Amino acid sequence: MSSTPTPIPASIAINAAFDGGNIKIVAIDGDRIDLEIVRDHQSDFYQWFYFRVAGAKGRKLSFRILNAGDSAYPLGWPDYKARVSTDRETWRQTPARYAGGVLEFDWTGETDLVWFAYFAPYTxxxxxxxxxxxxxxxxxxxxxxxxxxxxxxxxxxxxxxxxxxxxxxxxxxxxxxxxxxxxxxxxxxxxxxxxxxxxxxxxxxxxxxxxxxxxxxxxxxxxxxxxxxxxxxxxxxxxxxxxxxxxxxxxxxxxxxxxxxxxxxxxxxxxxxxxxxxxxxxxxxxxxxxxxxxxxxxxxxxxxxxxxxxxxxxxxxxxxxxxxxxxxxxxxxxxxxxxxxxxxxxxxxxxxxxxxxxxxxxxxxxxxxxxxxxxxxxxxx
CATH class of the missing domain: 3.40.630.10 (Zn peptidases)
Known part of the structure; x- marks a missing residue:
């Protein structure tokens, strides 16, 4: 008698090595992902982020941008909502929370791939x-x-x-x-x-x-x-x-x-x-x-x-x-x-x-x- 094996969740992979991308991985602990935005080259300015997540399907992921409080315009984070897309064409808002200098938002994955950005990108x-x-x-x-x-x-x-x-x-x-x-x-x-x-x-x-x-x-x-x-x-x-x-x-x-x-x-x-x-x-x-x-x-x-x-x-x-x-x-x-x-x-x-x-x-x-x-x-x- 055979049984259907339990699917093993795909590992989470974060990538921003593409046109307009920006993010740095600090840590991935289960479904919690800690990130930092990378500074502009030879500059202290930063606030733009744009990255891809693979292996999201069937998981409730929690993202934390740890250095949001030291960004160029921290007053931009209160009442801000991150942009999210599963096709890179339609970008919707997803609620975010800002406290203690950290920006947090969640995502329940219905697709394996999902993209997040500060605003709808124009690459x-x-x-x-x-x-x-x-x-x-x-x-x-x-x-x-x-x-x-x-x-x-x-x-x-x-x-x-x-x-x-x-x-x-x-x-x-x-x-x-x-x-x-x-x-x-x-x-x-x-x-x-x-x-x-x-x-x-x-x-x-x-x-x-x-x-x-x-x-x-x-x-x-x-x-x-x-x-x-x-x-x-x-x-x-x-x-x-x-x-x-x-x-x-x-x-x-x-x-x-x-x-x-x-x-x-x-x-x-x-x-x-x-x-x-x-x-x-x-x-x-x-x-x-x-x-x-x-x-x-x-x-x-x-x-x-x-x-x-x-x-x-x-x-x-x-x-x-x-x-x-x-x-x-x-x-x-x-x-x-x-x-x-x-x-x-x-x-x-x-x-x-x-x-x-x-x-x-x-x-x-x-x-x-x-x-x-x-x-x-x-x-x-």
Whole structure:
């Protein structure tokens, strides 16, 4: 008489050795897994994580990120929910707990493989696919503006025939992956040949779109810096080939075209809302240009419930703007309507989504709203 042997649970295997991956295994004790996030190379910044778990099926796993409390933005962890996917396409929230500097979350495995990330990733493979797809669209021109320290391309896509020069750029901070999802949404809208908003914009403006300014940091799984630990959004006053070739080539291209409108797209760890930051405090500040910035925000809040103007960053005092930051430098250098768009890692709490939180899809839709508002104000630039 034979009996069916009891299945032996698969051993747990953690891996982050892939495009955009970041995690370090501290210990695996049964179904409890202790981890640490790896610092950006030559930097103390860290917060982005992205890893795969094999052997999860049929187990209730408990994950602990032990060094969360010393991360770049520990205020980002309270009320945060990790993102989880079993197919790397759909990313849902999973509840997390933060106490004593440790971030914890659980997962009951229905599949052998599962991926966890700080936010829905946008890898370099996805970036390359986006560039290849968009470069073939009617009216689109592709330029390689320069290369990174690791030798990767800085891609720029240009479309439109109007005299106004609009620059859209993202991922100076590579861990802010929602920014490139926003870029995908913007490019899809700008290449929609049936859309009347797009037609109006392209007749009045030429768009220069840099979807990813920090390919090295993206591939390496960094939060905030490039291959040599440099925060690109503190390099705009004096970029160099040695430290920040990414900024140097983009700023040189801006100098060649001029800039009337600029949006630098980011993500914010702590504030559970979408908002824009401006250029208060630049030496050449005028109330007239400042009003155009405030008007853009008010219009965007009317356009979509996924934007608000109450929460955001403080304003620099007159004459005290940090000109090493792109929004300030571009406003001062070109007299442009320049702004930083910040999206949350948590959720836009005024219009929250329990299952997905702030998501890739909502980031793309917000890009559509931003372009619709730009169409309303383009004649005033």
């Amino acid at each position: 370099m493979e996805q970036h390359d696919a986006l560039i290849a797809r968009m470069a073939l669209k009617p009216g689109m021109t592709h330029r390689q503006l320069g290369t990174t320290i690791d030798g990767r391309a800085i891609d720029c896509l240009t479309i439109g025939r109007g005299p106004k020069q609009a620059w859209l750029y993202a991922r100076q901070h590579p861990g802010e992956s929602m920014a490139e999802w926003w870029m995908e949404g913007a490019l899809e809208r700008l290449t929609d040949t049936t859309d009347p908003v797009t037609a109006e914009l392209l007749s009045k403006a030429t768009f220069h779109v840099v979807p990813n300014m920090n390919p090295d940091g993206t591939f390496r799984g960094h939060l905030r810096t490039n291959a040599v630990g440099v925060n690109l959004n503190r390099e705009w006053h004096e970029p160099s080939l040695e430290r920040s070739p990414e900024v140097l080539c983009v700023r040189n291209a801006m100098d060649a075209s001029g800039v009337d409108f600029a949006m630098d797209v980011h993500g914010d760890e702590a504030i559970a809302a979408n908002f824009i930051a401006g250029f208060e405090g630049i030496p050449s500040w005028t109330d007239a240009l400042g009003e155009k910035f405030y008007d853009f925000g008010r219009r965007l809040a009317v356009n979509t419930p996924d934007f608000q103007t109450e929460l955001g960053y403080g304003k620099a005092a007159p004459g005290h703007a940090n000109l090493s930051m792109s929004t300030n430098q571009v406003a001062e250098r070109f007299g442009a309507l320049s702004m930083t768009l910040e999206m949350p890692f948590k959720d836009h709490d005024a219009n929250a989504d329990v299952e997905f939180g702030w998501s890739a899809e909502r980031s793309k839709k917000l890009a559509h709203s931003c372009l619709e508002v730009l169409a309303e104000v383009i004649d005033t630039l």
